[in-house]
Amino acid sequence: MRVAIVGPAYPYKGGGAQHTTELAHRLAALGHDAVIESWRAQYPSFLYPGQQTISAPEGRPFPGIRRDLDWRRPDGWVRCGRRLRRADLVVLTLLSPVQVPAYLGVLYGLRRGTPVVALCHNVLPHERKPYDAPLVKALLRRVDRVLAHSEEQAGLARDLASAPVRVAALPPHLPTTAEARPGGGVRHRLLFFGMVRPYKGLDLLLRALARVPGVSLTVAGEFWGGLDETRALIAELGLGERVELRPGYVPADDLPALFGDADALVLPYRSATASQNAWLGHEHGLPVIATRVGALADHVTDGVDGLLVEPGSAEALTEAITRFYAEGEPERLRQGVKAVDPDPYWATYAEALLSAEA
Structure with a gap:
């Protein structure tokens, strides 16, 4: 045909x-x-x-x-x-x-x-x-x-x-990259990856992060509407020392180092259809904290290779991050991560x- x-x-x-x-x-x-x-x-x-x-x-x-x-x-x-x-x-x-x-x-x-x-x-x-x-x-x-x-x-x-x-x-349909698996202990750093748009819930994640001391966040990706609103929220929440912004498209060759510096990938989407990012996190050895929207919940097994929370709630994300960083939990969830076939x-x-x- x-x-x-x-x-x-x-x-x-x-x-x-x-x-x-x-x-x-x-x-x-x-x-x-x-x-x-x-x-x-x-x-x-x-x-x-x-x-x-x-x-x-x-x-x-x-x-x-x-x-x-x-x-x-x-x-x-x-x-x-x-x-x-x-x-x-x-x-x-x-x-x-x-x-x-x-x-x-x-x-x-x-x-x-x-x-x-x-x-x-x-x-x-x-x-x-x-x-x-x-x-x-x-x-x-x-x-x-x-x-x-x-x-x-x-x-x-x-x-x-x-x-x-x-x-x-x-x-x-994941980009071809060198294999990288996180190691070397818990870094107390989370990753938000991909294009930043309102429906992806970065603002909710930042508000949750402000309630969990001692945890940092890297935000890597293109900002659809510019950086001003995000920078203002970071300043309002007093997160300037804990949030690293890496604006711009991330080439595939940079993904192993980016994912290797984090303990978990966070997908705090308000809504979603289908996303490759949960699989991308697992491909790089990371547990995924995701909301129960679209197909995200199909790609994460709650309590096995990540955590699932209800969408639209900074409080739910706060609880999930706190639960993730319980003693021994990052290592246990990391062991449950398997690359997708x-x-x-x-x-x-x-x-x-x-x-x-x-």
């Missing part, structure tokens, strides 16, 4: 690009003729204030990539659709409603001649704008199938789509993506 995936790939960074690339590799390994139609310019910079591309790949680049799509060139969207008429299946990777106009152009070029799956990393954004739902609805009512990464997301999709909606858990996840995911059955 010839499968065309329309989505970001290197030099774009982050989980979306890593997922697109790994999906193409997995389909090729199953004997399919996989190609990627990627972007030359995916978003206007004012809609995505972070760093969009990187200079070195964070895994195996996929050889069959075309990088012609440009958000400023509708004619290129239609040409892409015409090229993909030769495919047996087209996969439109939806990361943001901003992509929808281009995908509608691709569908116009296809002219309904090829089955199309909308692969939804997020059906709707965590922080929504008035135009998000109408745009996504316009897309999901024009495709043949929809693949969502959780039952919650599938429910959103069914409200917007007329096509069948299937669910498959997001499989591991991605193969079973990808086998199930590929079957769900390729199956024409609802």
Whole structure:
């Protein structure tokens, strides 16, 4: 089967690009003729204030990539659709409603001649704008199938789509790094990693940290709305000596040292769909303290390889951090951490993506 995936790939960074690339590799390994139609310019910079591309790949680049799509060139969207008429299946990777106009152009070029799956990393954004739902609805009512990464997301999709909606858990697609396992005793340092946005709950973690003396925090990642608000909260809480800010995208080669300096990764999200970060923490030997939202709770076994707390509560995070640092607990939880085996996840995911059955 010839499968065309329309989505970001290197030099774009982050989980979306890593997922697109790994999906193409997995389909090729199953004997399919996989190609990627990627972007030359995916978003206007004012809609995505972070760093969009990187200079070195964070895994195996996929050889069959075309990088012609440009958000400023509708004619290129239609040409892409015409090229993909030769495919047996087209996969439109939806990361943001901003992509929808281009995908509608691709569908116009296809002219309904090829089955199309909308692969939804997020059906709707965590922080929504008035135009998000109408745009996504316009897309999901024009495709043949929809693949969502959780039952919650599938429910959103069914409200917007007329096509069948299937669910498959997001499989591991972690960047390739040197192995690093924490050691050398308890550091009394936690890690918050990834892009900082309101729904990820860094403010709640900072308020919790202020109530637990003797514990420090590293915050590493891009700040979506700038640093001013976070710096002001750190100052208000008197945490200036205990919080290290490392703003900016963290290359894969820097992850082992970053994770190796912490006792646990903390994911204090207010909401979530699917995230690789719990797996990423476990891959680097760290227990994970996470909220019970989205798929996070599926990736952490409470009391075995991390701790789970209710979302939206600084008090719950305070209790979890205190419980984590009980005598002998960091070492015990670290011993329970196991790296994830991605193969079973990808086998199930590929079957769900390729199956024409609802």
